[in-house]
Amino acid sequence: MKILLAALLASLTLFVPGAAADSTGAHRVLVILATWGPQPWTVDEVRRTVFDESDAFLRRSSFGLLSLQGDVTPWLAAYPGRPACPPPLHERVAPGLSEPPLAAARRAGYAPEAYDRVVYVVPRTECEWNAVGVGREALLNGIVSAWLVVHELGHTYGLAHARGSTCRAGVCRPDEYGDPFSPMGHGLVDFSAYEKVTVGWLRDVARVRRAGSFVIGRPDVLGAAPHALVVPTGSGEYWLEQRLDVQPPGLAVRVVEADVPDDDLAPPTRFRHDPTRTGKDVVGAGEVYRVPGSFTVRYDPVAEGRATVVFAWTDRVRPNRPVVVAPNRVRAGRAFRVAWRTADAGSGVASCVVRVDGRIAARVESGVSSAVIAGAKRGTLRVAVACTDRAGNPNRASIRLVRVVR
Numbered sequence: 001m002k003i004l005l006a007a008l009l010a011s012l013t014l015f016v017p018g019a020a021a022d023s024t025g026a027h028r029v030l031v032i033l034a035t036w037g038p039q040p041w042t043v044d045e046v047r048r049t050v051f052d053e054s055d056a057f058l059r060r061s062s063f064g065l066l067s068l069q070g071d072v073t074p075w076l077a078a079y080p081g082r083p084a085c086p087p088p089l090h091e092r093v094a095p096g097l098s099e100p101p102l103a104a105a106r107r108a109g110y111a112p113e114a115y116d117r118v119v120y121v122v123p124r125t126e127c128e129w130n131a132v133g134v135g136r137e138a139l140l141n142g143i144v145s146a147w148l149v150v151h152e153l154g155h156t157y158g159l160a161h162a163r164g165s166t167c168r169a170g171v172c173r174p175d176e177y178g179d180p181f182s183p184m185g186h187g188l189v190d191f192s193a194y195e196k197v198t199v200g201w202l203r204d205v206a207r208v209r210r211a212g213s214f215v216i217g218r219p220d221v222l223g224a225a226p227h228a229l230v231v232p233t234g235s236g237e238y239w240l241e242q243r244l245d246v247q248p249p250g251l252a253v254r255v256v257e258a259d260v261p262d263d264d265l266a267p268p269t270r271f272r273h274d275p276t277r278t279g280k281d282v283v284g285a286g287e288v289y290r291v292p293g294s295f296t297v298r299y300d301p302v303a304e305g306r307a308t309v310v311f312a313w314t315d316r317v318r319p320n321r322p323v324v325v326a327p328n329r330v331r332a333g334r335a336f337r338v339a340w341r342t343a344d345a346g347s348g349v350a351s352c353v354v355r356v357d358g359r360i361a362a363r364v365e366s367g368v369s370s371a372v373i374a375g376a377k378r379g380t381l382r383v384a385v386a387c388t389d390r391a392g393n394p395n396r397a398s399i400r401l402v403r404v405v406r
């Protein structure tokens with residue numbers, strides 16, 4: 001699919017979309033000011049927004065791994081009139097909006113294909129959205145701000161939205177941009193640890209395997225590892241990170257959501273607002289965050305930007321009993337496959353064991369749901385599958401009888 005898409009796009013444009021997700025280095029950016037008449041910003045205003053403010057934000061957030069430099073064109077007469085809004089593509093900015101500025105830039109002596117990113121800045125078109133960032137291009141539609149530049153470039157580095165919710169009078173609704181701290185939400189504060197790991201600016205996070213006390217650092221200081229505590233559960237992966245750059249400071253909680261198919265971006269996160277019901281966006285010092293039926297964490301800052309996080313599973317519910325598929329009969333000496341399905345909404349399934357006539361034949365980790373059983377002599381085999389969740393709750397084994405024939 002990727003190759004087909006790349007071939008298709010190569011015939012439409014000089015850009016190579018496969019190179020889009022690079023997110024480190026001294027990126028050369030061409031900013032094309034494209035118009036049919038109006039010129040709402042000066043070249044200098046746009047230059048400051050992209051090459052001072054956005055560049056400074058990205059340098060700081062990436063620990064100097066990514067920076068922006070490049071050129072801003074003068075206003076170019078690109079469109080005959082105010083452009084209509086073409087349907088969006090998710091590989092690139094729609095040609096109806098991008099081809100006229102590219103042609104105008106080439107006529108003016110620029111070589112857009114020589115840059116790592118192209119940003120189109122246009123007066124408000126008929127499109128209702130404010131901006132778009134796909135492949136290696138972004139378009140700002142009648143609004144210029146460092147948040148928009150960083151957000152749309154964030155998409156070109158492979159990041160999805162940092163979601164959250166908006167709550168009014170105790171009623172909460174999903175908000176696509178609801179994360180108050182991440183530029184992939186609405187906060188031009190800093191990228192999250194999850195986002196920094198995704199784009200390759202950070203590596204070291206602590207992953208919980210069992211209950212215990214963990215010492216964590218912070219995601220905005222390169223030396224302060226581990227930069228987050230990651231908790232896998234039956235309802236998604238939780239990322240807990242210490243935010244000492246917001247008011248009030250504390251532990252921010254996000255959950256990684258299901259991947260959005262076909263958008264070529266990492267799975268989005270959802271921010272947990274008011275995690276301890278004290279009116280704050282973070283877990284405060286000495287407070288306990290609870291995911292009912294799954295886990296609790298207690299957060300205690302210690303010296304020099306470090307904190308202890310005491311983690312415990314609170315899942316007391318067994319995983320669902322496995323639904324097992326096995327052949328009714330097999331030939332003697334032939335190996336056969338046993339598959340099963342189970343789930344655990346709390347801590348999640350950790351491992352499963354297959355026993356044949358009481359003896360362990362296979363033991364597999366979370367994510368694997370089948371095993372190959374060695375061939376046996378004639379007779380009847382009693383195949384039992386049992387799984388255990390991360391909190392240690394075992395389910396009752398499901399049993400299938402397999403006749404071994406000649």
Ligand SMILES: [Zn+2]
Nearest residue numbers: 151152155161
């Ligand atoms: Zn977006």
